[in-house]
Amino acid sequence: MTAQNAAHGFASLAVHAGQDFDPTTGAVIPPVHFSTTFVQDGIGGLRNGYEYGRSGNPTRTALQRQLAAIEGGVHGFSFSSGLAAEDTLLRAVLRPGDDVLLGSDVYGGTYRLIARILGSWGVGLRVVDMSDLAAVRAALEERPARIVWVETPSNPLLRITDIQGLTALGHDAGALVVVDNTFASPALQRPLALGADVVVHSTTKYIGGHSDVVGGALVLNDDSLASEVGFLQFAVGAVSGPFDAWLTTRGIKTLDIRMQRHSENAAAVAALLDGHDRVARVFYPGLPAHPGHDLAARQMSAFGGIVSLELESAAAARRFAESTQLFQLAESLGGVESLVNYPDAMTHASVRGTEAAVPEEVVRLSVGIETIDDLLADVDQALRA
Numbered sequence: 001m002t003a004q005n006a007a008h009g010f011a012s013l014a015v016h017a018g019q020d021f022d023p024t025t026g027a028v029i030p031p032v033h034f035s036t037t038f039v040q041d042g043i044g045g046l047r048n049g050y051e052y053g054r055s056g057n058p059t060r061t062a063l064q065r066q067l068a069a070i071e072g073g074v075h076g077f078s079f080s081s082g083l084a085a086e087d088t089l090l091r092a093v094l095r096p097g098d099d100v101l102l103g104s105d106v107y108g109g110t111y112r113l114i115a116r117i118l119g120s121w122g123v124g125l126r127v128v129d130m131s132d133l134a135a136v137r138a139a140l141e142e143r144p145a146r147i148v149w150v151e152t153p154s155n156p157l158l159r160i161t162d163i164q165g166l167t168a169l170g171h172d173a174g175a176l177v178v179v180d181n182t183f184a185s186p187a188l189q190r191p192l193a194l195g196a197d198v199v200v201h202s203t204t205k206y207i208g209g210h211s212d213v214v215g216g217a218l219v220l221n222d223d224s225l226a227s228e229v230g231f232l233q234f235a236v237g238a239v240s241g242p243f244d245a246w247l248t249t250r251g252i253k254t255l256d257i258r259m260q261r262h263s264e265n266a267a268a269v270a271a272l273l274d275g276h277d278r279v280a281r282v283f284y285p286g287l288p289a290h291p292g293h294d295l296a297a298r299q300m301s302a303f304g305g306i307v308s309l310e311l312e313s314a315a316a317a318r319r320f321a322e323s324t325q326l327f328q329l330a331e332s333l334g335g336v337e338s339l340v341n342y343p344d345a346m347t348h349a350s351v352r353g354t355e356a357a358v359p360e361e362v363v364r365l366s367v368g369i370e371t372i373d374d375l376l377a378d379v380d381q382a383l384r385a
């Protein structure tokens with residue numbers, strides 16, 4: 001009955017995992033299950049474990065299987081947002097007095113969640129540049145951490161961290177190693193295979209891929225951590241709704257080809273910027289001069305769709321961000337359409353003046369899947385504006 005098996009390649013898993021046809025009608029696309037409750041065959045006689053929509057829903061189950069398969073993990077969980085996924089994981093693992101060691105340029109909302117919400121419950125937070133493994137080792141020797149949390153490539157400067165090296169350090173120190181894989185997506189990088197314990201996603205970005213659904217995910221292998229996470233997902237209830245789960249499933253089916261095109265287009269944009277006299281610096285791991293280039297080439301199958309650039313002044317950066325046309329000025333990333341973002345006043349406004357602040361000359365591009373010549377012409381005219 002099941003068309004897919006674990007030996008299949010990534011693109012096959014993305015299309016088929018969890019997506020068995022409907023046994024009643026033969027519908028190739030399984031129906032979206034909106035029902036909040038499920039009839040019992042006698043008291044406690046549940047059909048396939050389904051009882052109530054918060055504890056389980058077949059459309060969510062289908063997505064969770066698909067997520068686990070594409071990350072090469074055993075257990076997948078989907079949530080109503082990336083931050084809801086993070087919150088559930090953090091609460092499942094941490095107790096008062098525990099510390100989190102966080103990458104210095106992780107998503108601002110992750111920093112805020114730990115510093116401003118979990119901090120009140122006695123959780124400590126330290127920040128370190130995860131791409132510097134000596135600094136990570138020193139931080140862990142100074143005081144153990146329950147969780148080591150990294151984003152690679154990072155946002156918006158595209159720093160690359162050695163996941164295998166970080167995992168070895170974290171495990172030696174007794175920490176759980178969590179990788180936020182939102183920027184690469186599992187099409188380009190699979191942290192569990194490199195030793196990480198948990199993968200986190202904002203599925204709002206590349207996994208959903210069409211800027212039309214907010215969601216989050218956790219994928220992990222350990223059975224006892226999975227039962228803690230599953231209990232909290234049920235007991236706290238930040239689950240994906242059925243339609244959100246279905247939209248995310250639909251996005252995943254084209255993730256592989258989208259990431260290929262995002263990466264090709266981003267490489268071409270980075271190459272244009274790299275030689276341009278108005279551009280002070282380009283941040284893209286696909287460029288040989290990028291400090292993480294060799295590591296990214298080993299750890300990722302392509303370099304992804306995000307390119308950042310530094311202009312000669314804040315005024316020039318703002319002018320560029322307001323002059324593109326095909327690249328629309330908006331927060332977020334990872335959709336099929338190209339977006340431009342001015343981090344200092346938009347996505348990273350909450351970390352202005354802190355050690356996580358982004359230089360005010362920097363602009364971030366989320367390069368979409370449009371015709372490359374149109375994207376290059378747009379970037380070029382905006383640089384001349």
Ligand SMILES: *Cc1c(COP(=O)(O)O)cnc(C)c1O
Binds near residue numbers: 084109183205215
């Ligand atoms: C957007 C984002 C998040 C937060 O996810 P939401 O879906 O907005 O809650 C977490 N990590 C990264 C890297 C992100 O880009």
